[in-house]
Amino acid sequence: xxxxxxxEDQVNVAEGNPLTVKCTYSxxxxxxxxxxxxxxxxxxxxxxxxxxxxxxxxxxxxxxxEFNKSQTSFHLKKPSALVSDSALYFCAVRESPxxxxxxxxxxxxxxxxxx
Amino acid sequence: GAVVSQxxxxxxxxxxxxxxxxxRSLDFQATTMFWYxxxxxxxxxxxxxxxxxxxxxxxxxxxxxxxLINHASxxxxxxxxxxxxxEDSSFYICSGTSGIIHEQFFGPxxxxxxx
Numbered sequence: 186x187x188x189x190x191x192x193e194d195q196v197n198v199a200e201g202n203p204l205t206v207k208c209t210y211s212x213x214x215x216x217x218x219x220x221x222x223x224x225x226x227x228x229x230x231x232x233x234x235x236x237x238x239x240x241x242x243x244x245x246x247x248x249x250x251e252f253n254k255s256q257t258s259f260h261l262k263k264p265s266a267l268v269s270d271s272a273l274y275f276c277a278v279r280e281s282p283x284x285x286x287x288x289x290x291x292x293x294x295x296x297x298x299x300x
Numbered sequence: 301g302a303v304v305s306q307x308x309x310x311x312x313x314x315x316x317x318x319x320x321x322x323x324r325s326l327d328f329q330a331t332t333m334f335w336y337x338x339x340x341x342x343x344x345x346x347x348x349x350x351x352x353x354x355x356x357x358x359x360x361x362x363x364x365x366x367x368l369i370n371h372a373s374x375x376x377x378x379x380x381x382x383x384x385x386x387e388d389s390s391f392y393i394c395s396g397t398s399g400i401i402h403e404q405f406f407g408p409x410x411x412x413x414x415x
Contacts, residue, residue, distance in 0.1 A: 217402050228306070228342075228393050228406035236402055251308060275344070279402075287334070292343040 187212045189278045191291035198266045198298055206261040206294045208250075208276030218259040219277040219288060220250055229275060235259060236281070246270070266298045302328045304396050306407035313384055314415055319377045321410045323394030329374035331395030334404065335367075338391045350377055384414040 189210045198204045210216055217236055221229040233244025235252040243249045250261045259276060273295050277288040303326040313319050321335060332351050336344040348364075350356040350371035360366045368380040379389055379395075391411050397403040 219403055221406070224336045226391075226409070226411070228304075229395070229404075231405065238414050266327045273341075277404075287346070287349055290344050290346075295341070 187216075187278050187280050187289045189276050189289050189291040191274075191276055193294050194292070195295045195297065198296070200268050200298050200300050201265050202273045204263050204266040204298070205268070206274050206276075206296060208259045208261065208291060209257050210259060210276070210278040212256060212278055212280040215281045216259075217252070217253060217279040217281045217288075219274045220248070220261050221277065221290075222245065222261075223273040223275065223293075225272075232261070232274075266296075266300055267269075268298050271296055271298045280283065301402070301403040302326075302396070302403045304330075306394055306410050308410060309408060310411040310413075312413045312415065314398050315385055316383055318380055318382045318413060319384055319411075321381075321392055321394075323335070323379070323396070325375045325379045325396040325405070327331075328396070328401070328405070329362075329398055330405075331374060331398045332396070333371055334395045335369060335377075335379050336393045336395070340391060341370075344393065345367040378382040381384065381412065384412070386414045388412065389414045 219234045220232040223229045240252040273293045276291040278290040305324045306320045333345045346364045348356040348358045356369035371377040393409045395406040397404045
């Protein structure tokens with residue numbers, strides 16, 4: 186079975202400060218990990234993924250995430266937050282290579298960046 | 301990234317009627333499509349997984365006779381909400397993926413309101 190946890194419902198940061206949105210996962214085998222962002226009344230947009238290789242992955246809009254196998258974490262980070270980063274963020278995990286492409290999503294973390 | 305469209309973007313219907321939502325992958329062949337339901341400020345609830353040309357696999361608790369899913373081609377899946385009730389009002393989101401794509405590409409969502 187696969188599962189993912191986003192321990193924070195809400196993250197608040199000031200514009201220009203670094204941001205971190207936390208995610209931990211559980212899978213039986215090797216994980217495929219993803220971050221998606223959702224703006225109000227919109228579908229989800231893919232931000233970045235870890236499949237294999239370097240533990241630090243870079244994605245869209247200046248976001249990056251670090252895969253930490255020992256801590257089973259995949260936290261999303263950005264060095265300098267923008268007000269426009271305010272949105273709902275979802276972490277997702279899929280056990281590779283199986284599960285027919287079905288990912289398990291976290292409950293989401295609302296990020297608010299204040300000017 | 302790949303583009304998925306949904307139509308309509310919003311729909312209002314009377315209780316007891318049926319509503320069809322279309323999900324199209326515009327620039328890739330979606331061998332697998334997923335249908336989600338999302339309540340306000342809540343996570344995605346996976347309703348069903350459909351593979352092109354075969355019957356959809358429904359998640360536990362989702363009524364397959366009420367939420368009819370058809371995945372007739374590699375670029376089109378439809379969700380029909382039959383005999384709609386006010387409690388079916390929600391935001392419905394589809395996504396697609398293929399064997400060579402690890403991430404899911406989401407449609408913009410359909411807001412259904414049942415009066």
